[in-house]
Each structure stands twice: as C-alpha cells, then as structure tokens.
Amino acid sequence: xxxxxxxxxxxxxxxxxxxxxxxxxxxxxxxxxxxxxxxxxxxxxxxxxxxxxxxxxxxxxxxxxxxxxxxxxxxxxxxxxxxxxxxxxxxxxxxxxxxxxxxxxxxxxxxxxxx
Amino acid sequence: xxxxxxxxxxxxxxxxxxxxxxxxxxxxxxxxxxxxxxxxxxxxxxxxxxxxxxxxxxxxxxxxxxxxxxxxxxxxxxxxxxxxxxxxxxxxxxxxxxxxxxxxxxxxxxxxxxx
Numbered sequence: 001x002x003x004x005x006x007x008x009x010x011x012x013x014x015x016x017x018x019x020x021x022x023x024x025x026x027x028x029x030x031x032x033x034x035x036x037x038x039x040x041x042x043x044x045x046x047x048x049x050x051x052x053x054x055x056x057x058x059x060x061x062x063x064x065x066x067x068x069x070x071x072x073x074x075x076x077x078x079x080x081x082x083x084x085x086x087x088x089x090x091x092x093x094x095x096x097x098x099x100x101x102x103x104x105x106x107x108x109x110x111x112x113x114x115x
Numbered sequence: 116x117x118x119x120x121x122x123x124x125x126x127x128x129x130x131x132x133x134x135x136x137x138x139x140x141x142x143x144x145x146x147x148x149x150x151x152x153x154x155x156x157x158x159x160x161x162x163x164x165x166x167x168x169x170x171x172x173x174x175x176x177x178x179x180x181x182x183x184x185x186x187x188x189x190x191x192x193x194x195x196x197x198x199x200x201x202x203x204x205x206x207x208x209x210x211x212x213x214x215x216x217x218x219x220x221x222x223x224x225x226x227x228x229x230x
Contacts (some may be wrong), residue, residue: 041223045217050215103165108159109159111158
C-alpha cells in the first residue's frame, strides 16, 4: 500500500561526511520533489524533477545534489553535511497534467542528525 | 508575489469542541489552487483537500469542512467535534497555474486536542 517510501527513516551522519537519502514511489508519477523541513517550520522546496529534467530552487545550496535514475527512484545527496543541515527531508510526487496542479503525495520523511 | 498567512501559530482545544483554522492567501494570478495538508507527529504530510480558484463551493468531508471565499482571499478549515487524533500541524498552501507545481506553504498551525 505504501506509495512514497523513504529510506532510512532516521539517519545520523558526522559533520562533513557525505550522506545519501533515498525515495521511491509506486504511483508512476512523473514529478518528484525534495523538501527540507526544519523544526517548527514549513517545508522548503530544494529541487524537483520533471521526468528527467532537474530543476533547482535558486536558494538551494550547492551542497545538495539529486539523482533520478528512473521514474520510481530519486536520491538526495548531501556532499558535506553541516550542523545546519540537520532537518527532516521529505520526498513528494505528483503527476503533471499541463496547467492542472494536482496534489503532491509525501513520503514519511527521513530525519537527519548531524553530529 | 504569492504568500500564504496562517496567523494562528498554536490552538489548544478540548475534545468535542469545534475549531477553525484560518488561511489567507495572496496572489495576482486568476487561476490558482489551494491545499490543506495535515502533518501528525509521525512527520508525513497528509493531503486533505485541493480547491481551484474557479470553484468556490464549500466542501464537507465527515467532520472536516472548508470555506473558500475569494472576496476575502481566505480558505478556512473547520473541524467539528474535534478528537485527540486531530492533533497535528496543519498547513495551508497555494500553487499558481503558471510555472510549475510549487507549493507555497503557510507557516502552519499546531492544533492540540486534549481529552
């Protein structure tokens, strides 16, 4: 039944040590998103893929990268995590129907701790 | 510029009380979409409702109802006979028809329902 799956649910890394978070979906949606959510804040969009086209938000640090090898999977790579990158990372998907704006389906998130 | 304002940071009610969460939005687009999401303590954002700007009909779904008023740029959410399971952070969000499906979130309202 799970539609958007994120692994791991909890990730602990050390300052400066690269980390990869993964997201998979069974909805066959063509758009996938990565959000960062810090405590008591709204989710902040980092980037999204429209099919294989990568779209970076203007204020997303270069430290954050993403890969989408196929429709079902998307990865978030943090090259050198800093203490300020500790957050919940949410993956979401949606289908695109031209100008229609369908709802986004979110995964359960990965909570990242940086030591 | 597009913006969503949720003026209520936290609301605390006793079970069975009715509660209304306010949402005011700003956009210059004539076509746009409004959403409500629920984020329980587990962290996953759960889609509740999507409404486009041409559909001002109010909606009721069980104990949930939504009041969309373009004249006041508001899209308020009411929970009738609240239950402890309703305790969560609720986000109102806006997407314009142009560009891509980027959710502009409000800051969220934390609802605590006490037994």
